[in-house]
Amino acid sequence: MDFLFEYFSCTALALLSALLLDRWLGEPQSWHPLIWFGNWASRWRNAWQLHPTAPKTLQRLHGVGVWSVAVLPWVALLVLLLWLLPSWLEWLVGTVILYFTIGWQSLREHAIAIAKPLHAQDLPQARAAVGRIVSRDTSALDETQIAKASMESVLENGSDAIFAPIFWFLLLGPAGALLYRLSNTLDAMWGYKTPELLHFGWCAARMDDVLNYLPARLTVLTYALFGNTKRALWCAWHQGRGWKSPNAGPVMAAGAGALQVSLSGAATYFGELQVRPTLGKGPEPKVNDLDQAVRLVDKGVYLWALLILVLL
Template identity: 55%
Template structure:
């Protein structure tokens, strides 16, 4: 019996393997190089978005919808057309590069570790400064528990936005999908405020980001639950997430806190005003060690998602190679 050449097997399975291999490559680039410090595409996009906002913001929803479309759709459509006209190897490379620039895994982990190290060493002043870089609340008066809580909340929530929702939309649509999500998520961060300037104009940015984040947030919450105290995490998700303002942050942080066995939420000061947020999770308030555990949970979840994508690709590729299905 003659054996099939490995090249023929790989060629037959390539349509199924292209996406998971691109995901591995994009994550690998992010792990190796992190976020580029100069000339990041999102910096240029932010400048363009600010121009559109100054031009179109009449504090009405209609101009906000128009601005969102002008900001996001040309780049997503360009990526779609580019993938269609380029040869397969170059189209695959476009996917890898788009994912690399959209991911924030290494940046999130580095920022979180920069909080965890001084907090564990008892250097509260430095930890306060570092956590202030990644959260919007006032951190100047936080005690050790407050810093740990803010860090854990940010790691869990941004794990979804910066990593898992990005991977989800990459798996769905390659470069066009990941560009669509990342730009929409960036506009929500820029325009999605409930204040006089953005309440109407930023309505579309906030709602579209919620919609795009909805499926990924629930997969992230389920992943957090499966990789920790599963039963408790699922119970916290079911009971506590509906009480949180954000339809996506609630499930993610409730499941993550339940998985870790800590309690988040409570009082926090935003722009000089104290807000009492509903509790998330179950157990004691987090410590510096729990912040390290949250980082480890996000790492395990990332590895689990990559393994799942690769296994799905291999299974799909086997079906393509054996002729059970066709590309």
């Protein structure tokens, strides 16, 4: 019992410390371990990725192998480090790992960088800012489309960049948070249905789907608590399940429903126009709704921190 009390106390302390550190310092500007990891993974991809005309199964096997070599050694190294370190240092390692695997303040800063020029009617600056956080073409977006793209990214990344790493940290400790973040990074790099990545990136995309499944459902409930609860849950269930992503769909639908706006619709990705089903229920969003989306994520973080403090 003493061991469990010490473990949970250490976990709660590390988590709250990491949240405070992230909110205070934000994301490192000059260097981030994930940049180095991305370069590391890209070298393995360049060495082992097959031509898109190779057999599908063989491409997928190479993708599984590269994913494993890129991710698993670092997780194993962290597990070994935690095993060797004295217990009183575990909270410090946990704090540092979680600080580098969450992106709460970074998400807020990106959203604010879009909202400020939108409030000032500076559409070129707002387009440039939203282009830094979405993969769609932003060169011709109007005010409503910018607000819509920004809100979709804020709501989705509330789950991906904040709640999911916290979830895996609570479940598996620092190694769980690291496993999730590295896997999510590879999905962001390789999880696209382009000819080059459709099969090679299959493993990265599926692993991210698996690791995000439970955190995404908890995020749906979190968003629903701080808005129109009935509409948020209805949208997540009836609209989110049919989305191209099994996790992003329910999360964005719940957030849109909670804020009583409509998201999604037509958008251009890699030169191809995609008409996506509507998420949410209400008018199309404006810049003030983007502000509300940031507040929705903030409230969710505060709730999770409070529950962790009380329960652990």
